[in-house]
Amino acid sequence: MVMQRWKLTIEYDGAYFHGWQKQDGDLPTVQTHIERAITKFSGQTVGLHVAGRTDAGVHAQGQIAHFDLDDGDRAMNEFEMAKALNALVGSKFISVLKAECVDANFHARFHAKNKLYIYRCLRRTAPPALSNGRVWHLRKDVDVEAMRLAAQNLLGHHDFTSFRATECQAKNPVRTLERADILTSSYDDHGGVEIQFHFEGQSFLHHQVRNMVGTLVHVGLGKFTHSQVKDILAQKDRTKAGPTAPPDGLSLVRIDY
């Protein structure tokens, strides 16, 4: 029996799934869709190991997962593997962008060196018809410069307890945030503005990105000053920070190994 480790690069629209992770019951998740597709053509039951679990409603443009398959006498090449998975995955909202044979030591989660998350907001009065489920709709004006100043306080090595979900299971709340940029661009011909938060780091706590965005938007709305964010971080108390931003705007864009 020769086991081959496979690495998958996956795009999905999180609006159609109860998150990445397999759930009790028969709720549709990205993991169950892909595991079933693998079983369909191989007859083997596999367990997918993912780089970064995503919540219901959160998207991915470059999620990474790995699994082991007994190649037996029907070894597939990389192109065939991606094609078979896309044919069998059972949802047009999941796409396997790439399937690669990797070394048996490769680990999607433990070997990830850097992750890029992008959170999209749409600032305009009218609701988003075409970006429904893909952006956080901000009806009121936000001060982008204040948010940029506030974001600088989050950069670096910190205890992010104030920004993690109370149910977060990580033993250590310390993380290093390598990048916290805010980009703006014109969204339409009628004054709509897209505001993107780009966060990079090796790993993030549960809800960390959404809680950072919720807090920064509070700064943009004038509910916190930009320097207050430094205090919020120091207080290590989730109740001091802003609300959790909705999942819609978030996408796991790229993971580097």
Place this chain on the structure above:
Amino acid sequence: MVMQRWKLTIEYDGAYFHGWQKQDGDLPTVQTHIERAITKFSGQTVGLHVAGRTDAGVHAQGQIAHFDLDDGDRAMNEFEMAKALNALVGSKFISVLKAECVDANFHARFHAKNKLYIYRCLRRTAPPALSNGRVWHLRKDVDVEAMRLAAQNLLGHHDFTSFRATECQAKNPVRTLERADILTSSYDDHGGVEIQFHFEGQSFLHHQVRNMVGTLVHVGLGKFTHSQVKDILAQKDRTKAGPTAPPDGLSLVRIDY
């Protein structure tokens, strides 16, 4: 009785409607949704006049329509009108971007000076999970330079019979195409390329944009040479041109008056 003419700028995701136009029966269309919203707050039955009807599956980022309302003693301002329509339109896939009081002579269709349609294709092997319903998925390589050369043949004042739907009701098949540009950009981190066709002109025949795109993609795939497109145009015969591109990739982006 004082009638006020209103101009609306509308965004919608065409995947959720049987086109713009009101249909027999009770099929959901963009027009019926908006007309019902107007009736709900005004008690008046109105008829919307649209700049450019769109087919089922075709999107709009800047569709324009007008209607007349008896202002009576409850005149609304422009901001209130847009807000009321968005609250009552009954679909999160329609958004009124702007409502404006205009002169009683304004006509959404007859006064349109220029329309911009953008058609999006996604060139990659893996299917589009996040752009599902928004792009035409091209699995095979296309020669963009050949498509650009071919598109030049369509520019200007021509009889576009070869590119109009057989059921097109326009009396005159002559139109002036002012712009036919093809833009490419990187779509993802895995080699995916977005190819956009930008077409501008005062008016278009039924299916003209989709038939031009279908024919240009045939050129890109090597099924026609770029100079053949000139002959196809001259033949004034729909059966000589390429297939009708799917509605998914098309959006009516902007109309100038």
